[in-house]
Amino acid sequence: MNRTLFILNITGLIIGISYGMHNPIVPIFAKNEIGASYTELGLIGLANFVPYMFIPVFVGMLVQRFNAGKLLCLGIVVNTAAVFLLSLARSVPELMLLRAMTGVAHAFFWPPAETIISNVSEGRSRVKNISRFTGFFVAGFMIGPLVGTVLLQGLDVSYRVLFEIATFVMASSIIFALQITKKHAQRENSDFSFGALKQVTKFPTIIMILIYCASSFGMILTIYPAFLNDRSFTATEIEILYFVFGASRVLTLALTEKLANHTSLTLIASIICISAGLVISFVSHLILQFSVAMILMGFGFSIIFPLTLEIILRKTPKETQGVTIGVYETTFGIGWAIGPVAAGLISQFSGNAVPYLVFFGLGLGVTVISLIRKQSLEPARII
Numbered sequence: 001m002n003r004t005l006f007i008l009n010i011t012g013l014i015i016g017i018s019y020g021m022h023n024p025i026v027p028i029f030a031k032n033e034i035g036a037s038y039t040e041l042g043l044i045g046l047a048n049f050v051p052y053m054f055i056p057v058f059v060g061m062l063v064q065r066f067n068a069g070k071l072l073c074l075g076i077v078v079n080t081a082a083v084f085l086l087s088l089a090r091s092v093p094e095l096m097l098l099r100a101m102t103g104v105a106h107a108f109f110w111p112p113a114e115t116i117i118s119n120v121s122e123g124r125s126r127v128k129n130i131s132r133f134t135g136f137f138v139a140g141f142m143i144g145p146l147v148g149t150v151l152l153q154g155l156d157v158s159y160r161v162l163f164e165i166a167t168f169v170m171a172s173s174i175i176f177a178l179q180i181t182k183k184h185a186q187r188e189n190s191d192f193s194f195g196a197l198k199q200v201t202k203f204p205t206i207i208m209i210l211i212y213c214a215s216s217f218g219m220i221l222t223i224y225p226a227f228l229n230d231r232s233f234t235a236t237e238i239e240i241l242y243f244v245f246g247a248s249r250v251l252t253l254a255l256t257e258k259l260a261n262h263t264s265l266t267l268i269a270s271i272i273c274i275s276a277g278l279v280i281s282f283v284s285h286l287i288l289q290f291s292v293a294m295i296l297m298g299f300g301f302s303i304i305f306p307l308t309l310e311i312i313l314r315k316t317p318k319e320t321q322g323v324t325i326g327v328y329e330t331t332f333g334i335g336w337a338i339g340p341v342a343a344g345l346i347s348q349f350s351g352n353a354v355p356y357l358v359f360f361g362l363g364l365g366v367t368v369i370s371l372i373r374k375q376s377l378e379p380a381r382i383i
Contacts, residue, residue, distance in 0.1 A: 020144015042344015060326015142246025
């Protein structure tokens, strides 16, 4: 493996561990300690993802001119500060501000990382390398809940102390990220390309799938833990369910290269799995039932993103891929923002299980349209 990719993967693993430790706990912390309602949980999730609707495009332009490794380090610094300040938060507005900081940091993590990977990859190795990097991050996200479980149950730490420990883990990733700034030199001859902003709009079916999946994913990250808590699951049990979710994602990403040989069928199967996981969540009350839902959704969420990105990058000139990646991530951010606020409002006024039924219905519609437009889901030849 290329040394830059190896260091980047280790960075992603450590950041993923920190995310896995604290992210599933934030909604429970907000509901139980801050007293947030479901509407406010939706707003906290919206605050987290709104920056991701705009900033990735800006970051995509920056990576055309500046050292992507340094931009990645900036994201880690902002993220570390946001996680630490969670331990001091006392109100919903404070949580919204801190989650917005996390959203900004996230925008300085994925586009630079994906740009670095794209720049050192050739041909079909790109989808494999992006999937591998995502797999390391997800593996961390799988390990993190187990660490959180040990801390919460075994050592009986508070939520606020857990956030402080997650801060230390996040901060340690900067040691590796700094190595990337030395290996990944600034690209002197790259220019801003506003024409690349339109690249993603050439793929309407991909946009539809991406927004649906990102909306559902945002709901699972921000609203689902509180829903599980209302169904009488403890914080420890919720962490275990997110470990199952992470394990499913890691296994799926390990198979990405093989699944990429059947792109359209794999994408359609992913949407069906997400929809099935959501409707199972709607009717479930036992941890085994929710585990099945998590396994299905883990498969669906993991495979869609590297495959859809690869379809778009196959038709994008190398010199404008940074901006295109930024636009792609912005599209993802739009879905991320829609999911939590929609799920929060539906939960508040129609019942906390109803969002999963609604998104199941939307998934059926997306599946039908994808079947009709199946040909548009196949990647073009490599540029």
